[in-house]
Amino acid sequence: MREYRRRLPHRDAAGTPVFVTWRLWGSLPRERVFLPEHLTSGEAFVVWDRLLDRTRTEPVYLAQPEIAYLVVHQLWDVVRRGLCILHAYVVMPNHVHVLWTPNISLADLVRHVKGPTACQANRHLGRTGEPFWQQEYFDRTVRKEKEFSRICRYIEWNPVNAGLAAHPEEFRWSSANNAEAGLKPRAG
DSSP: OEEEESSSEEEEOTTSOEEEEEEBTTOSOTTOOOOTTTSOHHHHHHHHHHHHHHOOSSOOGGGSHHHHHHHHHHHHHHHHTTSEEEEEEEEOSSEEEEEEEESSOHHHHHHHHHHHHHHHHHHHHTOOSOOOBOSOOEEEEOOSHHHHHHHHHHHHHHHHHTTSOSSGGGOTTBTTOOTTGGGSOOOO
């Protein structure tokens, strides 16, 4: 297992389920600083995820169906290419949660999703030379079946808890909804 640190520590173990969250550039107020001496990375995640869920101000590019589609399509593209197994996902207005099992390094897998979607979304928005995604992402290795189930539920219920849907299956940009079934690779 490879470990590395930018602002947050990262563990990289291909073949192990990982819960990953990344967000749009500028989606949290600049004055919000989460100092490691005050919060663990897990506590910082909970704080900023709640902030992201409650934020209704810019940027919320992922609320645009064309851009949310780009992200969901790219998630299923990395599955089709054999880079991971995708267990659960949700594309919120300003951030993305995924639970997947990488078959390559986690950093490379995240790059395979964030890189193409940033280029395509910026092109769609008519933006040039501006970052789309925040560089950093939060990841948590999932070690137990109970934790795996809890994280799947957390991901699929995130739109309900944020007030975007009454039931998980009503939110179009989630693994709980089958509307994007045409993007999923077919078995056999």
